[in-house]
Amino acid sequence: MSSSTTGRRRRAVPLLALLAAGTLTLGAAPAADTDPVPSQGPAAAAPDASAPEADAQGGAPRKISPYTGLMAEQGPVLAVKFDNARGARPHHNLDKADIVYVEKVEGGMSRLMGVYSSKIPRAVGPVRSARESDVELLKQFGRPALAYSGVRSSLHKFLKDSPIYVRSHGALPRAYYRAPGRNAPHNLFVNPGMVLKSAPRAHKPKDIGFRFGPAPKGGTRTAERTVRYASASHTFRWSPSQKRWYVRFDGAPAWQSNGKQMSARTIVIQKVKMPPSKYRDVNGAVTPYIKTVGEGWATVLRDGKAYKSWWMRPNTKSGTKFIQKGGKPMPFAKGQVWIVYEDA
Structure with a gap:
């Protein structure tokens, strides 16, 4: 294996060490494209270290998740709307979500939604606004909490009147913060634990139709x-x-x-x-x-x-x-x- 290949596959240096050394520009692009093997890009935009990452809140009993088919603690369900513009990348802790939805928005752009329950990271982002159809999508989860940056005033009442526990940046500002080194509006991050604390009755996971098992014949x-x-x-x-x-x-x-x-x-x-x-x-x-x-x-x-x-x-x-x-x-x-x- 060449030294250049080894370098591309090295583990990312911890973010705080890079920041302290002044060698990291937050939000910088990776230097090499090595997919489909696991690629090591730069550590970027990390955010709040005020609380440890943990499994689902409150030491919930472990059982098979209806979202992943894996044994996991079952905490309340939180959906987070992620920005997916080029300036919003790389994403932070989207890999901790049980489910990721890819949605089309205005101008043929895309947004992402991460649904969390098994693991509740200490911070995720960058966060962007919700859309009308998110309510229809999320009702299959019962009454989850939803974290997002905001919406047009005309849509605000519609979301507020929905059965979802909507927790926007404007309604719960203490749960959100701006990450240094990223340009607005792609620098808004949220603390999921604080959002769920404000929605103590958010529903826990239930069957949403997924089934898990060995691959079937054919394909x-x-x-x-x-x-x-x-x-x-x-x-x-x-x-x-x-x-x-x-x-x-x-x-x-x-x-x-x-x-x-x-x-x-x-x-x-x-x-x-x-x-x-x-x-x-x-x-x-x-x-x-x-x-x-x-x-x-x-x-x-x-x-x-x-x-x-x-x-x-x-x-x-x-x-x-x-x-x-x-x-x-x-x-x-x-x-x-x-x-x-x-x-x-």
Whole structure:
């Protein structure tokens, strides 16, 4: 192995040490592209060290998570809206989420939503605004808490009147802070523990339709799959050696602040209708409404194969089932699950 390859795979130096030495510029881009093996980018944007990272709040009993299929503590559910503009990367602690949703927003850009329960990091971000269709999506989790940066005034009442415990930057400012070294608006981070403390009745995990188990027969061998919006692309590359799908945004590795590239064992590409919402952004652009109630085609990527599936969600309170050919549930590989919405 060459010395250059070894250097690219080295472990990221702890953030605080780099800051103290003055050798790290927060938010800097990685120097090398080494995917599909785990890539080591720079440590960046870390944020608040006031509380230790921990598993779910309150020492909850350990049992199998309905979100990941893994044994984990089951704390209250928190959803966090993540910025995914180029200036917002790398993301911090998105890898700790049980589920990651990829959503289309105005201008064909994308936003991410991380759903947390098994592990509650001390900080996540950068955080951005919520959308109308987030309420429809999140109702299948019961009454979770939602952390986000804010919304247009016309949408504020709609979110406030929803059954979700909405905890925006404006409503709970002490839970949010601006990370140094990042440019606004891509520098807002949140302390999930403080958000959940303000929503003590947030629901714990329940069955939302996911099933986990060995890969079924069939499927089509797939090395790479890309979902494109007008102004964003999301690519998932299979690594046979690591047995994971490595994520790329807009043609570049999707770095995390710990220097690793984002990856998951299961990627679900769910085809949904996205008609215009009645709401617009600050520039007047129409917001897409992602219809997560209904049914349609989906492609489940796992174990280096693509499985054509059918998704069904009859109403907002029900979970989303994924069915393989023959009518049996489509099993996911255990671990973090990505749901990527694609225009039907």
